[in-house]
Structures are given as structure tokens and as C-alpha cells.
Amino acid sequence: MTSAPELLDRLLLVTALLGADQERFQREHGLSGARLHLLWQLGLTGPARQADLAAALGVTPRNVTGLVDGLVGSGHVTRAPHPTDRRALRVSLTDAGEAFVTDLRRQHDELAGQLFAGLPATTVAALADGLDVVAERLGALVAEAAGP
């Protein structure tokens, strides 16, 4: 038998290891987690205003200014005037930025393969179901704490 606290500890161990793997990736590419997050988001949505990025990333607009500053400097994104709103700036991936995000996705899928290859279909299904339940319950807890 596996007790609930033991199961949570295993989940937290996997969380910590995923974090370590992400740190390794960041060091290899010289990009912080916050900047990678912004690039990933930009890859999902395409060119976006800084205010939209701030909302999507859950940080302040001021923070996005700094992150975009860095990513412009490293050549991953560009800042351009917004086509219709002269107050706003539109952030876009450069060609190098696009290539980087494409590689990011490839490595993401590659990691998934390494982690789950060869597992019995029943284990995969149970894992998916279990994670779904946990995600739902966790989401409710977080939302409950945030809302009322």
C-alpha cells in the first residue's frame, strides 16, 4: 500500500526533478525560466502586446518590459509599434526565436518519449486519470483560496 502522504511525496519528487531538468536546459541555452516561458507563450499565440503577455504569464507589465529587453538583446524577439493602437508595442519572434521555439517543442516531445516509453497502456491510462483528478482538486483549492 501507498499512503496519501507517500504518494504526495513521490509527486513532489517528480516535480523537483522536472525543475532540475529545466534548470539544466536553461543553463545550456543561457535563458532563464521566465524568458523561456515568454518565448513559449509567444510561440503559442503569435505576436502579442506586452500587456497580453503580462496577463498570460501572470506578472506585471513592468516585468515584461525587462524580460522583453533581454530577449531583444539576445535576438529572440523584436519590439514593433502596434498596427492599430499607437500606445502599444507588439512583440514578435525573430527567425532565430521561431527556430528556438520549434526546438523547444521538439525537446519537450523527446522528453515525454523518454519518460513514458514502454509503459503498459493500463499504467499510462491510470496515470492520466490520476493526474486529472489531482489537477482538478488542486485547481479547486487554488481557485478557492484566490477567489473568496
Added chain:
Amino acid sequence: MTSAPELLDRLLLVTALLGADQERFQREHGLSGARLHLLWQLGLTGPARQADLAAALGVTPRNVTGLVDGLVGSGHVTRAPHPTDRRALRVSLTDAGEAFVTDLRRQHDELAGQLFAGLPATTVAALADGLDVVAERLGALVAEAAGP
């Protein structure tokens, strides 16, 4: 069917939600994640030298100096001369610190109950097995990148 990338995404979602829950906890108690980590570690081992804490937390000794400064200020730990090594300092939990760590453990177990209560035993077993495999493979990846 659940593809490997989809399964990884679910795992990452749970990871993100666990992070959000921890941030909520941190805000409620006015303690940062790094300081909580140090308190948790101190609860596991008992009084420890700063160098040992640095090794256990995977940060530099300089960093531990700052974290302990803060926790001394908040009354959770004390710094005292080491009994046998006059170069070293020994960090211990205060009574308030002990009480806090006890409460931390209680809330940890309570969260585990909320997340996993009522799940079929077969799901729990599969979840435990699946997480074990993932932890093992991830550990190998991280060690491989760090070692050679």
C-alpha cells in the same frame, strides 16, 4: 489513448498547480519558498551547520547566510557557536520554529488527503508505480547531464 506529450503536459499542469498552492501558502505565512525549504530541512535533520544546509539545499554558503539572517529576524531559528568547531555556526529551530515545522507537516498530510482521498486502490497503485518510473528516468537524465 493518451500520447506521451499529452501525459507530460498533464504532469506539468499538476506541477504548476502545486507551485501555485505553495505560493499561496508562502504569502499566507510571509515566508519565501527558500526559507520554507531551509526550515523543512532543519526539521528533518535537527540543528545543522550552515555549510551542511548549503549542501542539502543545493545553494552557496553565502546564500544560506542571507536565508538564516532572515529566519533569525523572524524568530524561527537561532545561530549559535558550534560545540566543537570554532569556525562553524550551528543553526537550530526556536520553539516557534519547531511549532511552525510541525504545522507544516500537518498541512502537508492534509493536502495529501485532499488530493488522493477516495481514489480506487488500483488507481493509487498505478499512480505510485508510474511516478516511480518517471522519477527514476528523470533522475537518470539529470544525473547524466550533471556527471560526465
Added chain:
DNA sequence: TATTGTTATACTCTATAACTATA
């Protein structure tokens, strides 16, 4: 010589508040 912890310095992420330009 090696280790323990600190001072000095610097970088990143984060936040709030005040301000400019525009809507």
C-alpha cells in the same frame, strides 16, 4: 593547506508607484 562563514559586488525576477502618450 583546507574549511567556515562573511563582506563586497552583481545579475535576474519580482513588485508598487508615478509619469507620458494615447485611447
Added chain:
DNA sequence: TATAGTTATAGAGTATAACAATA
């Protein structure tokens, strides 16, 4: 009046390097 982004300021976590005291 409200929104988009910046400047100004601040704090936390992290790191390296140089140094004093001790082993």
C-alpha cells in the same frame, strides 16, 4: 477617464571572488 508601457525604486534569491578565523 482608462489603458500601454516606461522610469524610478525596492526587495528576494542567486552567484562568484576575496578575506579572516580556525582546523
